[in-house]
Amino acid sequence: MKLRDIATVLNAKVTCGVDKLDEEIGMGYSSDLMSDVLTLDTDNLILITGLVNLQCIRTAEMADIRAIVFVRNKKASDPMLELACENGMCILESPFSLFKSSGLLFQAGLKPIY
Amino acid sequence: MKLTFNIQGGDFTHAGKPSSEVKKVLKQLNVDGKTVKNIVIALYEAEVNVVAHAWKGTVSAEIDENKITIFVEDDGPGIPDIELAMQAGYSTASKQVRDMGFGAGMGLPNMKKNTDELLIESIVGKGTKVKMVNYFK
Numbered sequence: 001m002k003l004r005d006i007a008t009v010l011n012a013k014v015t016c017g018v019d020k021l022d023e024e025i026g027m028g029y030s031s032d033l034m035s036d037v038l039t040l041d042t043d044n045l046i047l048i049t050g051l052v053n054l055q056c057i058r059t060a061e062m063a064d065i066r067a068i069v070f071v072r073n074k075k076a077s078d079p080m081l082e083l084a085c086e087n088g089m090c091i092l093e094s095p096f097s098l099f100k101s102s103g104l105l106f107q108a109g110l111k112p113i114y
Numbered sequence: 115m116k117l118t119f120n121i122q123g124g125d126f127t128h129a130g131k132p133s134s135e136v137k138k139v140l141k142q143l144n145v146d147g148k149t150v151k152n153i154v155i156a157l158y159e160a161e162v163n164v165v166a167h168a169w170k171g172t173v174s175a176e177i178d179e180n181k182i183t184i185f186v187e188d189d190g191p192g193i194p195d196i197e198l199a200m201q202a203g204y205s206t207a208s209k210q211v212r213d214m215g216f217g218a219g220m221g222l223p224n225m226k227k228n229t230d231e232l233l234i235e236s237i238v239g240k241g242t243k244v245k246m247v248n249y250f251k
Contacts, residue, residue: 034215038155039224051215055162058130059215062137062158064151079127
């Protein structure tokens with residue numbers, strides 16, 4: 001699924017990485033627990049989370065995750081966006097809940113990791 | 115090549131900087147992507163442990179032709195029972211650490227999973243020393 005289509009489905013604003021919207025993402029993982037994200041062996045995925053802090057971006061950086069959706073209308077801070085852009089990530093912000101965002105993406109064909 | 119960094123306990127803003135720098139260097143050295151990911155995840159977990167539990171610490175990464183050896187040493191409360199701390203799900207993390215998305219008791223097991231060699235020594239009331247070795251594929 002293209003990041004552009006993910007943004008459309010989630011009614012999301014793209015706050016970083018507009019140039020990445022044509023990239024294909026195979027899988028999604030929803031979690032507010034970065035400890036769990038760090039245990040994943042997959043990397044072509046989009047992280048769907050309501051946890052908005054700098055360590056969320058750092059976690060994605062270490063785990064080679066190229067795209068994050070912040071749900072529940074959460075806004076990434078400027079330092080977060082700066083770090084995300086520096087690492088070539090795409091950041092989306094959706095007004096939907098974690099459950100709704102995950103459900104819509106699953107319905108649209110995005111695969112779960114497990 | 116040797117890289118060294120300082121870590122301040124409780125400073126979640128800068129946690130991950132050493133891992134980020136090590137990642138950049140390993141990529142420049144054309145180390146295989148999967149190996150780089152294993153190394154930086156283990157180091158990042160170790161950094162978060164220092165920030166979450168200790169007062170201050172240091173990271174020292176020695177890169178040779180075929181491996182990286184990382185030492186993470188802290189002045190902190192130490193780990194009374196390392197075997198127990200290695201069990202998935204065991205955690206003594208504070209609410210603040212859990213609010214940051216960590217402290218689920220996954221750090222040490224994940225460091226073991228992502229390293230070829232892991233050695234942990236700890237003295238209660240003094241601090242913890244971690245040695246991690248990863249061989250380049």
